Amino acid sequence: MRTPQPSSPVSRRVFLGQLVVAAALVLAPRRGRALEPLPQTKKLGVALVGLGGYSTHQLGPALRATRHCRLTGVVTGSREKGVKWAHNYGFPERNVFSYDTMERMAGNPDIDIVYVVTPNLLHAGHCIAAAKAGKHVICEKPMATSVADCDAMIAACRAAGVRLTVGYRLHYEPHHAEFARLAREKVIGPFLRMSGANGFEMNSSATAKTAWRLDKRLAGGGPLMDMGVYVIQAACMAKVEEAPVAVTAQFGPVTRPKVFSEVEESITWTMEFAGGAVANCRATYGEQVSNFRAEADHGWAQFEDPAFYYAEPMLTTSRGPVNLPKVNHQVAQLDGMAMELLDGRPSLAPGEMGRRDIAIAEAIYAAAKSSRRVEVQA
Ligand code: NAD
Numbered sequence: 001m002r003t004p005q006p007s008s009p010v011s012r013r014v015f016l017g018q019l020v021v022a023a024a025l026v027l028a029p030r031r032g033r034a035l036e037p038l039p040q041t042k043k044l045g046v047a048l049v050g051l052g053g054y055s056t057h058q059l060g061p062a063l064r065a066t067r068h069c070r071l072t073g074v075v076t077g078s079r080e081k082g083v084k085w086a087h088n089y090g091f092p093e094r095n096v097f098s099y100d101t102m103e104r105m106a107g108n109p110d111i112d113i114v115y116v117v118t119p120n121l122l123h124a125g126h127c128i129a130a131a132k133a134g135k136h137v138i139c140e141k142p143m144a145t146s147v148a149d150c151d152a153m154i155a156a157c158r159a160a161g162v163r164l165t166v167g168y169r170l171h172y173e174p175h176h177a178e179f180a181r182l183a184r185e186k187v188i189g190p191f192l193r194m195s196g197a198n199g200f201e202m203n204s205s206a207t208a209k210t211a212w213r214l215d216k217r218l219a220g221g222g223p224l225m226d227m228g229v230y231v232i233q234a235a236c237m238a239k240v241e242e243a244p245v246a247v248t249a250q251f252g253p254v255t256r257p258k259v260f261s262e263v264e265e266s267i268t269w270t271m272e273f274a275g276g277a278v279a280n281c282r283a284t285y286g287e288q289v290s291n292f293r294a295e296a297d298h299g300w301a302q303f304e305d306p307a308f309y310y311a312e313p314m315l316t317t318s319r320g321p322v323n324l325p326k327v328n329h330q331v332a333q334l335d336g337m338a339m340e341l342l343d344g345r346p347s348l349a350p351g352e353m354g355r356r357d358i359a360i361a362e363a364i365y366a367a368a369k370s371s372r373r374v375e376v377q378a
Pocket of ligand 1: 051053054055077118120140141168210
């Protein structure tokens with residue numbers, strides 16, 4: 001059968017991007033658990049849990065453009081809002097659930113995947129409820145606010161026989177997928193020295209968007225949990241998904257102590273890998289910054305600022321610039337994850353990877369609090 005070719009330049013670019021992502025996925029190492037392939041006859045139905053900024057502005061619109069999945073339900077605290085989403089996205093009102101009625105998704109044939117997009121503390125409960133309803137789960141980053149919660153989420157999904165993946169969109173973005181390939185195939189490398197930073201300037205007025213991010217209980221921490229996970233991810237990607245053996249870390253600088261009374265404003269840390277590779281990293285709510293560089297003895301690879309935002313990343317290596325098609329990150333991720341499920345392939349971003357990153361974050365906080373080197377129990 002001939003593959004349909006998109007005609008407009010925009011759709012052709014998206015299509016080419018999808019081909020690159022598909023190629024990257026085929027070349028990628030197999031991670032996580034394999035599942036039985038699902039019937040390829042339909043688009044998978046996705047229910048979004050939490051209709052805040054990320055769902056409204058990125059995931060919802062992306063689900064209009066995906067080829068392998070579509071929005072078929074929502075879980076929200078406001079039925080009125082959920083009904084508006086149902087009309088807007090064309091799914092039945094019966095697929096609007098509240099946080100307390102998620103178990104009613106069990107047996108609902110419209111919903112295959114539940115995508116958890118709530119504040120970090122709530123990820124565990126929403127993920128476990130989805131698993132109990134027999135649905136595959138995509139959980140936003142950071143996976144949870146503790147390793148103990150990650151373990152409970154992984155156990156619940158295993159017990160239910162469903163897949164748990166983390167919304168690590170960059171594994172499905174062509175430039176980051178290419179960086180992973182460069183590291184994996186040691187085209188440049190092995191990488192020995194990494195450095196990176198990620199952050200934005202948090203507005204001091206506690207809007208709905210910022211309020212929970214400044215609440216230590218709900219967020220699990222500050223910019224390390226929100227923005228730093230991307231730097232942790234990139235450093236581990238440079239080391240072919242190896243976890244560091246130990247970390248050291250410092251909080252600061254502090255410029256607005258009143259705003260950041262519960263969570264850190266900024267944090268720097270160093271990850272030490274077996275074999276001597278080192279990553280010097282920073283996460284901040286004090287300035288807009290987003291970069292990453294990895295050096296080997298005979299070459300380097302670098303993401304220009306912004307390395308981790310939604311824009312097209314610019315990857316340059318000691319061999320020259322890497323030119324790959326621009327994709328919408330969320331479309332690529334959602335289609336990539338749907339294709340993994342449909343094909344029964346292991347995920348590029350399994351729950352175990354999310355757990356590893358929370359174990360690293362816990363070690364970083366312990367190191368910053370104690371001013372000591374802390375071994376990572378990943
Ligand atoms: P947001 O504040 O805009 O939305 C959070 C949603 O959760 C809201 O609809 C809110 O009503 C709901 N909610 C339910 N219970 C709540 C409670 N007890 N307190 C506060 N809100 C509650 O946040 P967001 O920016 O959409 O982030 C949601 C999740 O998505 C976070 O885990 C965040 O890290 C993640 N995220 C990921 C990316 C990415 O690029 N992968 C980008 C943005 C956010």
